[in-house]
Amino acid sequence: MKLLRRFDVSAVLTPLIAGAVLTVLAPLGTHIFSLPLRALYWISLCFAGGFGAMAVRFGLNRWRPSAPAWLCVLLQSFGSTIAVAPFVLFTSSQSSVWGFFLTLFYIWVIAIVITAFADTAARSRVAGEAADAPKRPxxxxxxxxxxxxxxxxxxxxxxxxxxxxxxxxxxxxxxxxxxxxxxxxxxxxxxxxxxxxxxxxxxxxxxxxxxxxxxxxxxxxxxxxxxxxxxxxxxxxxxx
Structure with missing residues (x-):
């Protein structure tokens, strides 16, 4: 089950689409930002999270390629959240440790949704390629x-x-x-x-x-x- 055998355009499209949706929804108080700044914030955050999720996926493909889908999504969402933590730390307006971790929790919830969508799309693509591939004698x-x-x-x-x-x-x-x-x-x-x-x-x-x-x-x-x-x-x- 190798989902990263070659570069997939969804690795770029997914963060862009997710960032655009979050720009419109403006969660976590980001509605106070101007539209361009809000777009830059969320798209950058989604790309950072995407790299974190890809790093986890690379590790899973190498050491546990048969991991169930739910575990892949869970671990990738953790990787995504950890990747954006430094970004959130330097840009968040939260002044307390509790507020910082609460923000990360909300971002983790968002990461689960995005990662589940990306993982499902990738698995569907691989399944389609396998079905279309000619049967080997x-x-x-x-x-x-x-x-x-x-x-x-x-x-x-x-x-x-x-x-x-x-x-x-x-x-x-x-x-x-x-x-x-x-x-x-x-x-x-x-x-x-x-x-x-x-x-x-x-x-x-x-x-x-x-x-x-x-x-x-x-x-x-x-x-x-x-x-x-x-x-x-x-x-x-x-x-x-």
């Missing part, structure tokens, strides 16, 4: 880590082993070629030869070598095409 999960997210080009049979050809290299494993059709789903592919399975997206071009059709994969591998395979490819529209 089960075959790829059997490969070494550095090949699992590569593009599958084809599979060749070598005795009792198969060689998996991908955009990041190849790998041999003990497996039957007959099992590839199921394990490669949802990748579309065909059998141009009894010892080959080829992904449609892995074919770069078709050439003729000694008068016989040959498929060239995107990694440069030459794949022979048998007579039966040629009919299969022709029926599928791969050959004309």
């Amino acid at each position: 089960a075959l790829m999960d059997r490969l070494p880590v550095h090949l699992r997210h590569a593009t599958l080009y084809g599979v060749s049979s070598e005795d009792h082993y198969v060689r998996i050809h991908t955009s990041a290299g190849d790998h041999m494993m003990l497996m039957r070629l007959a099992d590839i059709d199921d394990l490669a789903q949802p990748v579309s592919g065909l059998r141009p030869h009894r010892s080959w399975w080829v992904a449609e997206g892995g074919v770069d071009r078709m050439v003729r070598e000694k008068g016989k059709p040959t498929l060239i994969l995107k990694d440069g591998t030459h794949v022979p095409v048998s007579r039966t395979g040629a009919r299969t490819l022709r029926d599928a529209g791969w050959l004309t």
